[in-house]
Amino acid sequence: MAFENLLGQNELKDKLNRVLETGKLGHAYMFTGERGIGKKTFAREFVAAAMCTNRTGSKRCCRCKSCTLLESDNNSDLLVISADDGKSVISVDRIRDDIREAVSKAPNFSAKRVVIVEQAEKMNEAAQNALLKTFEEPPEYAMIILLCDSLLQMLETIKSRAVIVELKRNTDGEILEKYRKKREESTHLAQDVTPELVCSYADGIMGRIDEIMNDGDAMESRKRLSELLPGLFEGNIEVKNRVMELIDVKSKKYDFIFFSMISFIRDAMVLARFGMRTKIINADYRDALHALGGSVGYYRLKDALGVIDACYKNLAQNANGELAVDNMLIKLGMRTASGY
Ligand SMILES: [Zn+2]
Known part of the structure; x- marks a missing residue:
C-alpha cells in the first residue's frame, strides 16, 4: 500500500x-x-x-x-x-x-x-x-x-x-504519534516542547509540529514573552517595544508567538478563576501565570483576549500590520475598560 x-x-x-x-x-x-x-x-x-x-x-x-x-x-x-x-x-x-x-x-x-x-x-x-x-x-x-x-x-x-x-485535521492521537516519533528521531529538537503544548498549537495540523519542534527559537521567544507579559499589562512602553520585536510582523512568522500570547492569557484567566491547581496548557509557567492572573484580573484578561484575537484575525489582510499590532499592544497596557 x-x-x-x-x-x-x-x-x-x-x-x-x-x-x-x-x-x-x-x-x-x-x-x-x-x-x-x-x-x-x-x-x-x-x-x-x-x-x-x-x-x-x-x-x-x-x-x-x-x-x-x-x-x-x-x-x-x-x-x-x-x-x-x-x-x-x-x-x-x-x-x-x-x-x-x-x-x-x-x-x-x-x-x-x-x-x-x-x-x-x-x-x-x-x-x-x-x-x-x-x-x-x-x-x-x-x-x-x-x-x-x-x-x-x-x-x-x-x-x-x-x-x-x-485533507482533514488530524486527531490529537495522531498528532502525539508524530510528536513521539520526532522526539525519538532527533536529539536536536526543542526538548522542552510538551505534549500538551504540541496538541494545543497543532490543533490537528501536522505541519505545526515541525514549526515548533524544529525551531529552538520558538521556545526561546515563548520564554521571553512570558517574562514580558506583566510589564506589557502595566503599560510599560519599553516592554511593549520588545514584544513588538518578538512578534516581528514583517517576517509573517508570528503564528506561534500569537498562539503563545493567547494561551498564556487564557491560562492566567483559568488560574485566576479556578485556582492554582487547575489544568492548564503552559504548566511550565504555572507560577508566573498565576501571578499574572492575580495582578491583572480575570475580566481585564478576558478583554485582552478579544483585542488580540481581533488583531490576529485581521493581520493577514492588513496592509499596515505593524501599526495594527502596535495599537493592540498599547490597548493591552491600558487599565481602564475604555481602552478596549
Ligand atoms: Zn518504481
Missing part, C-alpha cells in the same frame, strides 16, 4: 490506494486543506506511485528509474510550479507556457508526466483560464495536481474538472 509511512488521513489513503490499484488515474486532482496539513506530502506520495513504471497494486517499486530519480529530486517528468519568492500571484505565462510545454512531450522515464502547482489559489483568473485549456484535452500520460489551501478562489470550471482530495 502507498502512504504507509504517513500518519492519519485514512479515508483519503483508502480512496487514493483504490485509484492506484485499479490504475484508473484521472488527469486532474486538487489536494485541498489548511496550510501545514500535509497536502504536498500526500500529493508527492501519490504522484510517485502514479509515475512508477513497476507498481505493484498501489505501491511504487522504489527501484525503477522514475522512482530513483524522484528520490533524488531529479525526475524531469515532474514539474513543480509555485509562486516566485515574495510574489502573491502565479503568472498566466508560467501556467500557459510551462505547463503546455511540459505536457506536450511524453514522459522520459515515468508512467506519467506530472505537473504540481503549489498554492494554486495564487493563480488569478487569467492563469486559471489558461490552465483550463490543458484540462480540456489532456494527453493520456499527463496529470495535473493542484495544491490549494482554500477552494474559494478557484473557478467553478476548474473545480468541476478535477477530482477533489480533501
Whole structure:
C-alpha cells in the first residue's frame, strides 16, 4: 500500500490506494486543506506511485528509474510550479507556457508526466483560464495536481474538472504519534516542547509540529514573552517595544508567538478563576501565570483576549500590520475598560 509511512488521513489513503490499484488515474486532482496539513506530502506520495513504471497494486517499486530519480529530486517528468519568492500571484505565462510545454512531450522515464502547482489559489483568473485549456484535452500520460489551501478562489470550471482530495485535521492521537516519533528521531529538537503544548498549537495540523519542534527559537521567544507579559499589562512602553520585536510582523512568522500570547492569557484567566491547581496548557509557567492572573484580573484578561484575537484575525489582510499590532499592544497596557 502507498502512504504507509504517513500518519492519519485514512479515508483519503483508502480512496487514493483504490485509484492506484485499479490504475484508473484521472488527469486532474486538487489536494485541498489548511496550510501545514500535509497536502504536498500526500500529493508527492501519490504522484510517485502514479509515475512508477513497476507498481505493484498501489505501491511504487522504489527501484525503477522514475522512482530513483524522484528520490533524488531529479525526475524531469515532474514539474513543480509555485509562486516566485515574495510574489502573491502565479503568472498566466508560467501556467500557459510551462505547463503546455511540459505536457506536450511524453514522459522520459515515468508512467506519467506530472505537473504540481503549489498554492494554486495564487493563480488569478487569467492563469486559471489558461490552465483550463490543458484540462480540456489532456494527453493520456499527463496529470495535473493542484495544491490549494482554500477552494474559494478557484473557478467553478476548474473545480468541476478535477477530482477533489480533501485533507482533514488530524486527531490529537495522531498528532502525539508524530510528536513521539520526532522526539525519538532527533536529539536536536526543542526538548522542552510538551505534549500538551504540541496538541494545543497543532490543533490537528501536522505541519505545526515541525514549526515548533524544529525551531529552538520558538521556545526561546515563548520564554521571553512570558517574562514580558506583566510589564506589557502595566503599560510599560519599553516592554511593549520588545514584544513588538518578538512578534516581528514583517517576517509573517508570528503564528506561534500569537498562539503563545493567547494561551498564556487564557491560562492566567483559568488560574485566576479556578485556582492554582487547575489544568492548564503552559504548566511550565504555572507560577508566573498565576501571578499574572492575580495582578491583572480575570475580566481585564478576558478583554485582552478579544483585542488580540481581533488583531490576529485581521493581520493577514492588513496592509499596515505593524501599526495594527502596535495599537493592540498599547490597548493591552491600558487599565481602564475604555481602552478596549
Ligand atoms: Zn518504481
